[in-house]
Amino acid sequence: MNFKKYQQYPTIQNFKREWADKTITKAPIYCSVDLRDGNQALENPLTIEQKLEYFKSLVRLGFKQIEVSYPSASDTDFNFTRKLIEEDLIPDDVAIQILIPAKKEWIKKSVEAMKDVKNGIFHLYNPTNEFQRRVVFQKSDDEIVQMAVESMQYLVELTKDFKGNVIYQYSPESFSQTNLDFAIKICNEVINIVKPTVENKMIINLPNTLESCTPNIYADRIEYMCKNLHHREALIISVHPHNDRGTSVASSELAVLAGADKVEGTLFGNGERAGNLDIINFAFNIYSSGIDPKLDLSIIDEVKNMYEEKTQLFVHPRHPFVGNMIFTAFSGGHQDAIKKGIDFYRQSESKIWNVPYLPIDPKDINRGYENVIRVNSQSGKGGASFIISEFFGVNLSKDEAIKFGDIIKKESDKLQRELKKEEIINLYEKYIKKGI
Ligand SMILES: CC(=O)SCCNC(=O)CCNC(=O)[C@H](O)C(C)(C)COP(=O)(O)OP(=O)(O)OC[C@H]1O[C@@H](n2cnc3c(N)ncnc32)[C@H](O)[C@@H]1OP(=O)(O)O
Numbered sequence: 001m002n003f004k005k006y007q008q009y010p011t012i013q014n015f016k017r018e019w020a021d022k023t024i025t026k027a028p029i030y031c032s033v034d035l036r037d038g039n040q041a042l043e044n045p046l047t048i049e050q051k052l053e054y055f056k057s058l059v060r061l062g063f064k065q066i067e068v069s070y071p072s073a074s075d076t077d078f079n080f081t082r083k084l085i086e087e088d089l090i091p092d093d094v095a096i097q098i099l100i101p102a103k104k105e106w107i108k109k110s111v112e113a114m115k116d117v118k119n120g121i122f123h124l125y126n127p128t129n130e131f132q133r134r135v136v137f138q139k140s141d142d143e144i145v146q147m148a149v150e151s152m153q154y155l156v157e158l159t160k161d162f163k164g165n166v167i168y169q170y171s172p173e174s175f176s177q178t179n180l181d182f183a184i185k186i187c188n189e190v191i192n193i194v195k196p197t198v199e200n201k202m203i204i205n206l207p208n209t210l211e212s213c214t215p216n217i218y219a220d221r222i223e224y225m226c227k228n229l230h231h232r233e234a235l236i237i238s239v240h241p242h243n244d245r246g247t248s249v250a251s252s253e254l255a256v257l258a259g260a261d262k263v264e265g266t267l268f269g270n271g272e273r274a275g276n277l278d279i280i281n282f283a284f285n286i287y288s289s290g291i292d293p294k295l296d297l298s299i300i301d302e303v304k305n306m307y308e309e310k311t312q313l314f315v316h317p318r319h320p321f322v323g324n325m326i327f328t329a330f331s332g333g334h335q336d337a338i339k340k341g342i343d344f345y346r347q348s349e350s351k352i353w354n355v356p357y358l359p360i361d362p363k364d365i366n367r368g369y370e371n372v373i374r375v376n377s378q379s380g381k382g383g384a385s386f387i388i389s390e391f392f393g394v395n396l397s398k399d400e401a402i403k404f405g406d407i408i409k410k411e412s413d414k415l416q417r418e419l420k421k422e423e424i425i426n427l428y429e430k431y432i433k434k435g436i
């Protein structure tokens with residue numbers, strides 16, 4: 001393992017960061033990129049019908065910005081965009097976003113896909129990091145800037161007669177590997193073309209295309225951009241984190257502290273390589289801090305079923321907030337505290353959730369308490385008595401609980417597996433109820 005072939009990510013020297021003293025106080029603008037970035041990472045990209053069902057779920061969840069396609073990539077993407085517009089399938093308060101590469105013929109095709117859109121975000125991108133510039137595009141810095149500027153000029157020209165609400169978004173793609181001063185230069189040149197105003201803002205999207213630094217460094221870079229871009233007041237700063245280091249949620253949160261107004265991500269983090277930002281995880285973090293997440297997370301299990309069916313990807317049972325086993329405890333110490341915590345919560349009628357080991361109330365996402373405690377040889381008397389009280393409404397005495405906990409543990413250890421609910425009930429009836 002030759003670690004010397006990798007390099008340390010550069011930091012910004014002498015930067016006086018302010019984000020570290022801030023807290024998140026409201027949900028950012030969310031943009032789902034499932035139907036574009038998520039879609040381009042699937043073994044089988046979605047069909048038009050699948051995209052439509054997915055789109056409807058995103059709308060039901062409450063997304064107001066949805067990147068629906070890369071219209072120059074395929075007929076499916078182009079025709080899906082047309083279908084949404086022509087069949088009037090987009091709610092008035094939802095903007096659809098499309099991704100557009102910086103080449104004339106692809107820009108033209110993309111604009112055609114958006115004809116008559118009521119609310120459209122036209123998202124132009126070109127890679128800006130030095131390596132891609134030199135090796136992939138074989139262009140100079142100035143030529144890369146020129147590519148972005150001329151493409152935005154062309155895009156603005158082609159859309160100038162659009163009757164709907166047109167918003168321009170620009171991404172210096174591979175921002176994560178781009179020299180910061182160059183990123184500022186190219187974004188400022190593009191901003192000068194669009195000439196955004198406070199009433200008519202444009203979006204600058206700063207992707208962590210390949211996540212290679214710790215979240216604090218990404219946050220520094222976002223704050224640095226916010227402080228150095230022209231006309232900050234006329235900009236919506238967006239972030240588009242990927243998850244290569246497994247820290248995209250943290251990167252997004254710190255980026256919001258650093259000034260990001262908009263966050264792009266996908267349901268459960270599907271996306272290229274280790275995925276995009278899991279926007280649901282992000283929203284649940286906001287929710288569980290007592291802030292309105294601005295998404296209807298109560299329907300998440302229904303959305304999860306849709307997602308698994310369409311993508312053929314499966315959400316891990318331990319996935320934060322939404323995994324099937326996320327509210328399940330086997331271990332005795334946890335079960336005891338959960339049981340006492342839930343009892344206390346019910347009795348005290350407290351409005352503040354504070355049950356040990358349960359980050360949120362399972363009822364918030366329409367799950368009951370019945371699967372919170374499951375029993376195996378790691379469980380103790382608290383878990384066994386919880387099950388009896390939940391299913392029988394019988395509260396075991398302390399002596400009964402000790403005896404029953406012991407019986408349950410021995411049985412499970414002997415069988416070397418979890419005990420099913422029916423087995424626990426049978427043991428209860430045999431050894432406790434009938435008093436054998
Ligand atoms: C980080 C991201 O997620 S960026 C989005 C990536 N998504 C996708 O690529 C999905 C859709 N893409 C596609 O369907 C195809 O790649 C197309 C239609 C865009 C291009 O297809 P092709 O012409 O066959 O080229 P290919 O797929 O090999 O892509 C590489 C070409 O695109 C160019 N290119 C890559 N990104 C951009 C961009 N943002 N703007 C302009 N050109 C670009 C490359 O320089 C290369 O050009 P070359 O053929 O002149 O050397």
Ligand SMILES: CC(C)C(=O)C(=O)O
Nearest residue numbers: 125171173174207209
């Ligand atoms: C096009 C951009 C936003 C992108 O998908 C990325 O950089 O990951």
